[in-house]
Amino acid sequence: MRLKCIGCEVLARAIYLCAAQSPHLVDVVLLERGLHNTPAKLRTQLQDQIDASAAQGYDAVVLAYGLCGQATAGLISRGVPLAIPRAHDCITLFLGSRQRYQEQFQASPGTYWYTQDYIERRSDQGSTLALGLGSDTDLQTVYAEYVEKYGRENADYLMEVMGAWQRHYQRAVYIDLGVGDGTAVEAYAQGEADRRGWTFERMAGDLVLIRRLLYGDWGDDSGSTSGSDFLILKPGQSVKTAYDDRIIDCVDLS
Amino acid sequence: MDQLLKDIYAGVIDGQSALVQEKVKDALASGLNPGVILKEGMIAAMREVGRRFEEGEFYVPEMLIAARAMQSGLALLKPHLQESDVKSAGKVVIGTVKGDLHDIGKNLVAMMLEGAGFEIYDLGTDVTPQKFIETARSVDADIIAMSALLTTTMTNMKVTIDALADAGLRSSLKVMVGGAPITDQYAAQIGADGYAVDASRAVSVAKSLLSH
Numbered sequence: 001m002r003l004k005c006i007g008c009e010v011l012a013r014a015i016y017l018c019a020a021q022s023p024h025l026v027d028v029v030l031l032e033r034g035l036h037n038t039p040a041k042l043r044t045q046l047q048d049q050i051d052a053s054a055a056q057g058y059d060a061v062v063l064a065y066g067l068c069g070q071a072t073a074g075l076i077s078r079g080v081p082l083a084i085p086r087a088h089d090c091i092t093l094f095l096g097s098r099q100r101y102q103e104q105f106q107a108s109p110g111t112y113w114y115t116q117d118y119i120e121r122r123s124d125q126g127s128t129l130a131l132g133l134g135s136d137t138d139l140q141t142v143y144a145e146y147v148e149k150y151g152r153e154n155a156d157y158l159m160e161v162m163g164a165w166q167r168h169y170q171r172a173v174y175i176d177l178g179v180g181d182g183t184a185v186e187a188y189a190q191g192e193a194d195r196r197g198w199t200f201e202r203m204a205g206d207l208v209l210i211r212r213l214l215y216g217d218w219g220d221d222s223g224s225t226s227g228s229d230f231l232i233l234k235p236g237q238s239v240k241t242a243y244d245d246r247i248i249d250c251v252d253l254s
Numbered sequence: 255m256d257q258l259l260k261d262i263y264a265g266v267i268d269g270q271s272a273l274v275q276e277k278v279k280d281a282l283a284s285g286l287n288p289g290v291i292l293k294e295g296m297i298a299a300m301r302e303v304g305r306r307f308e309e310g311e312f313y314v315p316e317m318l319i320a321a322r323a324m325q326s327g328l329a330l331l332k333p334h335l336q337e338s339d340v341k342s343a344g345k346v347v348i349g350t351v352k353g354d355l356h357d358i359g360k361n362l363v364a365m366m367l368e369g370a371g372f373e374i375y376d377l378g379t380d381v382t383p384q385k386f387i388e389t390a391r392s393v394d395a396d397i398i399a400m401s402a403l404l405t406t407t408m409t410n411m412k413v414t415i416d417a418l419a420d421a422g423l424r425s426s427l428k429v430m431v432g433g434a435p436i437t438d439q440y441a442a443q444i445g446a447d448g449y450a451v452d453a454s455r456a457v458s459v460a461k462s463l464l465s466h
Contacts, residue, residue, distance in 0.1 A: 067405050070435050088406045105406055109353045109380065146315065154269055154319045161318055161358065168355035168379055243409055243440065 001025070001216055004053045006046060007064030009033050010090055010118045013179040014207050015064055018214040026214055027058075033121055039071035047075055054079035062213050066092055067248055073241045076253065077233035083218050084231050084239065085209050086247045094175045096206025097229070098247065110169040112198070114189035115205070116182040172198045177205035255294065256286060262295035262327060267302055269319025274327040288331055289339030296324050296331075300369030304454035314362065317453065321365035328368075343371040344396035344464045347389045349381030350433075351410035356403035359433060362453040363399060370457045372397075383410075383417035390418070395427050396464055399456070402433040411436075412444035428463040432456060 001024040007015045009030040019026040029049055035042035046063065053061050060080050065072050066087030075082070087093055091113050092101040104111065142162075146155035172193035174186045186202065193200035209229060212218065219228035227246035233239065234250075242249040255263075258281040265274040274296075281291050303320040306312040312320075348364050350357050357379045368374050375393050377385055386398055398418070402408040411431050418424045430448035431441050441449035448463050450456035 070405065088404070102406075105353065109407075110355050150269060150315065150319055153271070154322075157322060158315050158318060161361070164357065168357075241405065241435075241440075243412075243443065247405070 001059040002057060003027070003214065003216065004029065004049075004056065004058045004061045005064055005214060006031065006049045006053075006061065008036075008068075008090060009121050010115065011064050011093060011210060012117045012121070014093075014117075014177055014210045015214070017179050018207060018211045021211075022214045022216075024214070024216055033118065036068060036071070039069045042068065042071040043074060046072065050075065050082065051078055060216070064093065064210060064213060066090060067241060070241060072239050072248065075239045077235050077237050079235050081235065082233040082237075083213060084233070084248060085213060086227055086229060086231055087209070088247060091175075093209050094177065094205045095203075096208045098245070100206075104173075108171050111171045111173055112169055112189075112192070114172060114174045114185060114192075115177065116180055116185045119185045119188060166196070169196070170198055171201065172196075173201045173203050175203050175205040177207060179207075256281075258284065258286065259291065259295045262291065263299045263302075266296055266299035266320055266323045266327065267306075269316065269323050271319070271323040271326045274323045275330055278327045278330045282330070282334060287339070288334040289336070292328070292331055292335065292339060296327055297369060297371060300324055300366065303369075304366060304457060307452065307454040314358070317362060317366070321362070321369060324369050325365065340371070342373045343367075343461065345373045345375065345393055346397045346399055346460065347375045347377065347386060347393065347395040348399040349377035349386065349401075350379045351400050351402045351407055351414060352380060352382050353410060354402045354404060354407040354433075355379045357401075359403070359453065360399075360401040363401065363432065363450075363456045366453045366457050367399075367460055370461070372460060383414040386414055387417060387421045387423060390423055390427060391421075397428045397430060397460055399430045399432070399460070401431070402436065405435045408433065408435050408440070411446065415445050430456065430459055430463060 003024050003026045005015060005026055005028045007030055010033045012030055015028055019028055031045055050061055058080055061082045063084045066089040068089050085093060086098060092098050094115055095101050143155055143159055146158050172189050174189040176182055190200050218230040218232055231248050231250060236253055237250040238253050240249050240251045258277050261277045262274055265277060303317060307317055346367055348360060350360050364374050364376050375389055377389060390398055400411050400414060402411060415429055428447040431446045432450050436449060438449050448459040450459040
């Protein structure tokens with residue numbers, strides 16, 4: 001098969017590795033991680049890529065994305081099938097299963113997740129926010145802008161309020177994907193945890209979902225109430241949010 | 255309008271907390287009716303803040319500092335308010351759902367509702383269905399307001415609504431929901447009574463839920 005993979009750059013190394021080893025011919029397009037903050041814009045860019053691939057001779061398009069704040073809900077498959085992992089966000093793709101992420105989330109919802117590409121590819125100089133959530137905005141720039149507009153006292157208040165959710169966090173996890181040298185990023189994550197008084201954990205990642213996505217091993221969606229690990233859209237179908245364990249589902253457009 | 259009231263009104267809109275406090279003190283000292291200060295100074299100002307937000311003139315930071323200015327004035331005013339000055343618009347129990355730790359939006363909704371005369375019982379973040387139920391029961395709430403930022407946690411809104419039904423409370427109060435991944439359709443699907451796209455519109459939704 002000829003596959004076109006459209007993926008988020010936070011998965012870059014994993015995608016390149018699995019694409020290189022895939023039995024299929026895989027072309028990779030990476031989109032910026034910062035698009036997570038603007039789901040509508042991300043959706044438009046994804047749809048543009050999907051639309052363009054219809055005339056490029058691929059047998060299928062695969063998305064290395066999750067639901068990602070509803071960014072992928074509403075995407076339409078064109079001409080060839082579209083495969084998407086059933087995942088809320090990239091953390092599932094790093095951990096290798098929805099169930100594993102769910103267990104981790106239930107055990108400790110206040111977790112910051114760090115991975116190599118995520119940190120390497122950040123665009124800001126300021127503090128980095130959590131995977132799956134993050135805003136990349138440089139906090140110093142924001143603060144300076146607030147001081148100018150609203151005065152220092154209000155600026156201090158706004159920074160405190162806007163950043164308050166970070167205080168609810170208790171744990172930093174570095175996910176080691178075993179691709180490339182993540183030593184520096186792990187040390188950075190450890191440092192952030194120390195600085196903020198969080199516990200630190202190093203967790204082995206699992207590339208199984210990315211590998212299966214790029215190997216064309218998408219499984220059979222029938223006969224399972226929670227759905228298989230991948231949603232496969234036929235041409236002309238659209239992604240919709242499932243609001244249950246399936247996370248995403250497809251709907252016929254007509 | 256009295257100049258002090260105008261100053262309070264403008265101070266709240268501009269998010270000038272210290273100025274609002276000073277003018278509220280002056281207004282009280284000059285013998286202005288506390289109920290009038292509240293209604294014509296602060297509640298009216300928050301209504302204008304909400305309007306500007308809906309028009310796209312104000313963003314979240316402007317709303318936050320205005321609400322803070324309003325609250326700082328209200329704190330000074332409260333000891334002077336008589337029962338008759340403040341007719342509660344309703345009692346709202348508010349929190350982010352179980353598993354969700356993100357509360358900027360929820361806090362903003364709480365402040366806007368407070369600015370519109372609602373009594374707020376803020377349960378904070380990561381609120382279990384049981385906690386919503388207990389509080390709603392003990393304060394005799396009119397509305398339960400839930401927020402979620404994540405698609406991983408939004409399904410706990412339905413869990414909470416179902417738990418309210420099991421507890422026999424569902425018909426005696428209204429449920430409103432909001433947060434980044436929430437839509438009208440989702441709100442309808444899980445059986446919520448109301449959904450608002452932002453904190454300003456949450457006020458009109460809450461009012462309309464209690465008006466019939």
